[in-house]
Amino acid sequence: MPRPLPLTRDDFRLFREIPTRWMDVDVYGHVNNVEYLSYFDTAVNGWLIEQGVLDPRSSETVFLVVETQCAYFSELTFPGTVRAGIRVARLGGSSVTYEIALFAGEETTASAQGRFVHVQVDRSTRRPSAIDGARRALLDSITEN
Numbered sequence: 296m297p298r299p300l301p302l303t304r305d306d307f308r309l310f311r312e313i314p315t316r317w318m319d320v321d322v323y324g325h326v327n328n329v330e331y332l333s334y335f336d337t338a339v340n341g342w343l344i345e346q347g348v349l350d351p352r353s354s355e356t357v358f359l360v361v362e363t364q365c366a367y368f369s370e371l372t373f374p375g376t377v378r379a380g381i382r383v384a385r386l387g388g389s390s391v392t393y394e395i396a397l398f399a400g401e402e403t404t405a406s407a408q409g410r411f412v413h414v415q416v417d418r419s420t421r422r423p424s425a426i427d428g429a430r431r432a433l434l435d436s437i438t439e440n
Contacts, residue, residue: 301368301405302396307380309437311338315373325370332363335395335411338379348430356424358413361390365409371399380405383438389423390414391434 304310313334321327343349343358351357371377378398385392392412396405415426426434 299366299408302380302394302408303405304378304380304398304403307382307396309342309381311342311379311381313337313377313379315371315375315377317373319371320373325372328365328367331365331367331371331397331407331409334377334379334397335363335365335393335409336360338381338395339393339411339413342381343430343433346433348433355418356415357418358391358415359421360411361414362412363409365407367407368404369399369406371397371406376400377406381437383434384410386426386431386434386438388425389416391426394439 315326315330319326319330340349340351340358344351349358378400380396380398382394383391384394390412392410394408395411396408398404399406415424415430416422417424
């Protein structure tokens with residue numbers, strides 16, 4: 296598979312800010328690769344919660360991560376601010392595939408980017424559940440054209 300080209304800020308309408316933390320940095324002096332996936336999770340779920348379509352403590356349906364993928368282009372560091380661009384690449388019946396790019400500070404080219412797949416499930420049975428109503432409308436609002 297050919298290496299992807301980094302996305303740019305112009306590829307996104309929605310951005311979330313995430314401050315890097317001291318604990319994110321590894322012995323090499325940059326943000327450790329596993330933290331990038333944490334930033335994906337933080338960006339997406341923070342947005343869903345702020346928009347009022349998800350309450351992790353009480354929603355009848357919740358999202359579970361079933362797939363992640365990340366390509367790295369340049370280092371993120373501490374202290375710093377990551378700006379996560381989020382868009383929906385595919386909205387299925389019970390799943391949503393996000394494309395996320397992480398930008399260092401005011402940089403216009405992604406330091407990293409990847410996929411993040413959520414499946415909506417019933418909280419108690421953990422069986423897939425249809426994405427509809429306000430959640431579907433919100434996700435449609437950032438679907439890639």
